[in-house]
Amino acid sequence: MRTLPALCLLLVGIAAQAETPQRIGETYAAEAAGRQAGFTPSAQRGETLFRQRFGNNDKMPACTSCHTDSPLSAGQHVVTGKAIRPLAVAANGQRFSDPAKVEKWFGRNCKEVMARDCTPAEKADFVAYMNEVR
Amino acid sequence: MQKILVWDWPVRLGHWLMVGGFIVAWLTSESETFRLLHVISGATVLAVAAFRLPWGFIGSRYARFVDFVRGPRAVKDYAAGLLKLEPAHHVGHNPAGGWAIVLLLGLGILTGLSGWANYNDIGGGFLEEVHEGLAVTMLAVVAIHVAGVLTGSLMHGENLVRAMLNGRKQGTPEDAIRSARPLAAALLLAWVVAAGWWIAT
Numbered sequence: 001m002r003t004l005p006a007l008c009l010l011l012v013g014i015a016a017q018a019e020t021p022q023r024i025g026e027t028y029a030a031e032a033a034g035r036q037a038g039f040t041p042s043a044q045r046g047e048t049l050f051r052q053r054f055g056n057n058d059k060m061p062a063c064t065s066c067h068t069d070s071p072l073s074a075g076q077h078v079v080t081g082k083a084i085r086p087l088a089v090a091a092n093g094q095r096f097s098d099p100a101k102v103e104k105w106f107g108r109n110c111k112e113v114m115a116r117d118c119t120p121a122e123k124a125d126f127v128a129y130m131n132e133v134r
Numbered sequence: 135m136q137k138i139l140v141w142d143w144p145v146r147l148g149h150w151l152m153v154g155g156f157i158v159a160w161l162t163s164e165s166e167t168f169r170l171l172h173v174i175s176g177a178t179v180l181a182v183a184a185f186r187l188p189w190g191f192i193g194s195r196y197a198r199f200v201d202f203v204r205g206p207r208a209v210k211d212y213a214a215g216l217l218k219l220e221p222a223h224h225v226g227h228n229p230a231g232g233w234a235i236v237l238l239l240g241l242g243i244l245t246g247l248s249g250w251a252n253y254n255d256i257g258g259g260f261l262e263e264v265h266e267g268l269a270v271t272m273l274a275v276v277a278i279h280v281a282g283v284l285t286g287s288l289m290h291g292e293n294l295v296r297a298m299l300n301g302r303k304q305g306t307p308e309d310a311i312r313s314a315r316p317l318a319a320a321l322l323l324a325w326v327v328a329a330g331w332w333i334a335t
Binding site: 101 | 164165166167168169170173253255259
């Protein structure tokens with residue numbers, strides 16, 4: 001019976017790991033600043049990255065292939081046709097709230113679209129754009 | 135002892151469909167470009183495992199669960215025989231192999247169902263972790279299964295991989311199954327295609 005309160009605490013602890021988009025952006029920015037002194041995130045650079053076409057994947061040349069030209073709109077997976085909820089925090093309050101999920105999708109999508117990992121600076125810029133776009 | 139027909143066609147076809155489906159699903163697990171292929175190969179594993187459950191009751195002799203699902207004691211005795219390098223020969227599955235099959239069918243079904251739920255946005259992030267955990271567990275059981283097959287093949291001097299292809303193992307003629315049940319295999323194939331198409335669209 002004493003395990004029950006402990007289990008509750010653990011669940012609360014897991015739930016408490018939810019983060020805000022600001023904090024997630026700050027974490028990437030701090031990591032980027034560690035590599036490049038004086039780095040500050042730029043939503044504008046983030047937007048450029050979002051719209052850039054990389055010639056690596058015919059089906060998914062850019063982020064916009066699935067996420068559409070507007071991060072405020074719902075997207076559609078080009079392969080499966082499945083709906084994708086908006087990337088922009090203003091349109092989807094659940095975006096950039098779970099660090100593990102953010103890392104998972106940066107990890108997958110950067111590799112697939114850009115054929116390499118995104119740098120912490122790129123991630124910080126991208127999160128800044130998604131945070132600010134209205 | 136001579137070679138007799140032991141594995142019917144649905145067992146063999148289902149086995150290799152599951153092998154192919156699992157390998158492809160594993161290799162495409164992190165990819166969005168190949169997401170549909172991942173879903174179809176996972177659906178193949180799920181469909182084969184689901185077919186195998188009733189086939190374990192109405193299939194040919196050695197396909198039936200009553201033929202190879204044994205208690206822990208039988209498994210222990212078989213393992214002890216293995217350690218003494220003189221394992222008892224079974225015409226069908228040995229008791230250890232029997233449990234690998236039960237586990238792989240169960241994991242194939244659970245991994246497939248959790249994957250289907252993820253694909254349809256049911257269950258959230260937690261279920262995604264469950265899906266990955268089940269797949270990793272399944273890979274571990276596959277590794278044990280393959281190790282067991284290689285060990286068994288060496289010790290019995292009988293190529294068990296080939297047996298799963300041509301259906302023939304060592305035994306006496308009266309222990310052979312009478313029919314390879316090709317019609318049921320055609321039904322299995324149709325079922326897998328239908329399930330794959332339905333799940334992916």
